[in-house]
Amino acid sequence: MTRLVLLGPPGAGKGTQAARLAATLGVPAISTGDIFRRNVADGTELGVTAKRYMDAGEYVPDSVTNAMVADRLAEPDASDGFLLDGYPRTAEQVEELDRMLAAQDARLDHVVELTADTDEVVQRLLKRAQEQGRSDDTEDVVRRRLEVYAEQTAPLAAVYERRDLLVRVDGMGEVDEVTARLLDAIGV
Ligand code: B4P
Numbered sequence: 001m002t003r004l005v006l007l008g009p010p011g012a013g014k015g016t017q018a019a020r021l022a023a024t025l026g027v028p029a030i031s032t033g034d035i036f037r038r039n040v041a042d043g044t045e046l047g048v049t050a051k052r053y054m055d056a057g058e059y060v061p062d063s064v065t066n067a068m069v070a071d072r073l074a075e076p077d078a079s080d081g082f083l084l085d086g087y088p089r090t091a092e093q094v095e096e097l098d099r100m101l102a103a104q105d106a107r108l109d110h111v112v113e114l115t116a117d118t119d120e121v122v123q124r125l126l127k128r129a130q131e132q133g134r135s136d137d138t139e140d141v142v143r144r145r146l147e148v149y150a151e152q153t154a155p156l157a158a159v160y161e162r163r164d165l166l167v168r169v170d171g172m173g174e175v176d177e178v179t180a181r182l183l184d185a186i187g188v
Contacts, residue, residue: 001081002027003106004186005088005097007157008114010145011121012171013178017114018085020179024188027081030072032065032089054136057144059089059152066096073100089153110186111160114178116171118146 002025006014015031022029036054039047046068053060069087072078088094101107116124122142129137136145160166167185171178 002083002110002186003081003101003108004083005108005111005160006083006085006114007111007153007160008171009116009118009121009149009154010142011124012114012116013124013175014085014114016175017171017178017182018083021182021186022083024183025081025083027083028077029083029085030069030078030087031085032060032069032087033085035068035072036060051135055141057136057141057148059148062090062092062096065089066093069093069097070100079104088156089149091152091156091159094156094159108160108165110167111157111165112182112185113157113166113168114171114182115168120172121146 004021004025004027006018006021008014015033018029018031033054036047036050040051040054041047046064049064050060059065065087069084073082084097088097122139125137125142126139128134136142157166157168169178169181169185
């Protein structure tokens with residue numbers, strides 16, 4: 001039973017690695033970005049709200065995101081562990097996750113910060129823009145996402161470092177190499 005949070009800037013490889021780690025650990029990978037994108041595709045009320053923020057490179061409001069994660073973590077497959085990809089991203093989300101875990105008498109096992117150079121992440125996201133056409137991968141929006149990350153999410157690593165939960169993993173290089181580093185960092 002593993003409860004893991006994956007932090008890192010846009011383009012560091014969180015989504016790519018989350019799927020691999022979750023499969024190895026036998027826990028669900030819960031990506032807030034993916035859940036928002038599914039809601040956008042399905043045209044739900046949540047999707048309409050989320051799209052406005054995502055297309056501008058801004059975070060979806062905490063109240064909306066926290067409620068969505070609380071619902072997802074209440075599903076049976078998350079009761080024996082999970083990998084959170086892209087949550088928490090703000091100080092308020094850290095507090096809300098603390099409350100959700102406390103209510104289940106559960107604790108995080110690891111918080112992994114996946115790091116990568118800014119030039120590299122911009123190149124990765126612009127390449128994805130060409131291949132997949134994601135509406136938030138244009139250069140201006142990518143720059144804004146990186147600013148928002150630096151302002152709101154990067155400081156969270158220090159919070160988890162103080163709790164002795166943080167491990168930093170270099171996300172540069174081949175996908176397989178990064179997976180091997182991640183598994184090593186969490187002792188698998
Ligand atoms: P996310 O979907 O989480 O987007 P992301 O940060 O860009 O990460 P992603 O997982 O897509 O990219 P990855 O690094 O794996 O969030 C999107 C938006 O949703 C946010 O901007 C925000 O608006 C909203 N949102 C999500 N969570 C929220 C929250 N908690 N609160 C508020 N708002 C929230 O990969 C990028 C690319 O790099 C891929 O194309 C991949 O193939 C490639 N890549 C990966 N590893 C590589 C490697 N080693 N070498 C070369 N390329 C690699």
